[in-house]
Amino acid sequence: MTISSGENSVDSTSSLSQLAPLEAILFDVDGTLCDSDPIHYQAYREMLPEIGFNGGVPITEEFYAEYISGKHNDDMAKLFFPDDHQRGLKFTDDKEAMFRRLSKDKLKAVKGLYKLKKWVEDRGLKRAAVTNAPRENAELMISTLGLSDFFDCVILGNECEHGKPFPDPYLKALEALKVSKDHTFIFEDSVSGIKAGVAAGMPVVGLTTGNPEHLLMVARPAFLIKDFEDPKLWAALEELDRKAGEATVAA
Template identity: 75%
Template sequence: MTISSSKNSSSNPLSRLAPLEAVFFDIDGTLCDSDPIHFIAFLELLPQIGFNNGVPITMQFYVENFAGKHNDDVARFLFPDDFERGLKFCEDKEAAYRRLSKDKLKPVKGLDKVKKWVEDRGLRRAAVTNAPRENAEMMISVLGLEDFFEVVIIGNECEHAKPHPDPYLKALEMLNVSKDHTFIFEDSAAGITAGVAAGMPVIGLLTGNPEELLLEAKPAFLIKDYEDPKLWAALEELEK
């Protein structure tokens, strides 16, 4: 099923997408509020490597240096002279994250509502993430979304991860849909940058990252969560 709409509304950046074909979702911070759990995992493990002389990092430091970043970049940041040791740290951090997530992971507010909207219209959907596949599949399972996503695209399984456009371009290719009829939900500057570079409008979620940081990446607009009236006004207008 496709959604048709007049294309003369300049106020709604989604209007030009009609007929809508697909919606892509990031996972961390977009489907679930996972940044606080990643932050706890970093707090647990960074002192073990003597980072910052054992002084705990702040949430602001986490957001500026780790949130939405690919683990290769995190590894190089933490161990600029020993990439392999950096990758081992990231593996340990992800294992800690999975352990902590089992009881703490919660969906972003309104996720069920937007999921039903997408399903009711027969739209194609992909999860596109920089998370390792083990993390991505765990989060999708905990959230009960195994049957919702047709494909799960992993950044490190592409030539380049986000903020490069490759993961989103791969999702378009795998679902055989057009960038001119697809939009994206993202929560990080790296993710928004990737989606915009792939030629699609990106709706940014203010689930963890600062508004000014996300705006620099040029999202179509920002929403608090999936119950934000701004989102539903845009979707309603798209369907007219």
């Protein structure tokens, strides 16, 4: 389900430079740190026909990308069981348990993640994981990737008044890290997540690890990248370093 980001019209080099000096980076988890969307998709493909959703016909990747990816489980419960919310929540809990079972030995870091991790650590930036995933899922993915000590905090959508696409989780992350939105940006891979970040007033770098470029662009990311090795990202980070250096000299 990896889809090439291709080219877009946004000048990625300058779109982050106004954030210098950078204070923090906020990361989504599912699909951003690891390419987990295919595993979620597999779980839904297996489980939704059992409850008769879509007439028992397995969902397509396009349906998953548009209506499921990045959404909060509370919204999924309403989609699958509009007249029985508690049954919907039970279904999503069962689906997440299946995801965790399927994830064993399958979760892999998005390409370039550890290169970016070193860049962040070398500059002493603050960082938070911000996710709509349940805590068990988030902790499983973060620990599997060896990032448990990397994040200063983990913000869960279900521990906020509203999850993504509302800005609440990202605003809570800014508060927890004690940083300014004017010196922070976000990595996201879903329409829901990009909308949340934009609504919180920060630039969002979108990853095309699991969702089509045309859908992501509707949510107005700063720019899109294929993965963390994308030259567009590193050009933007180099420009950030240059701007921060200029500010230091001027001071």
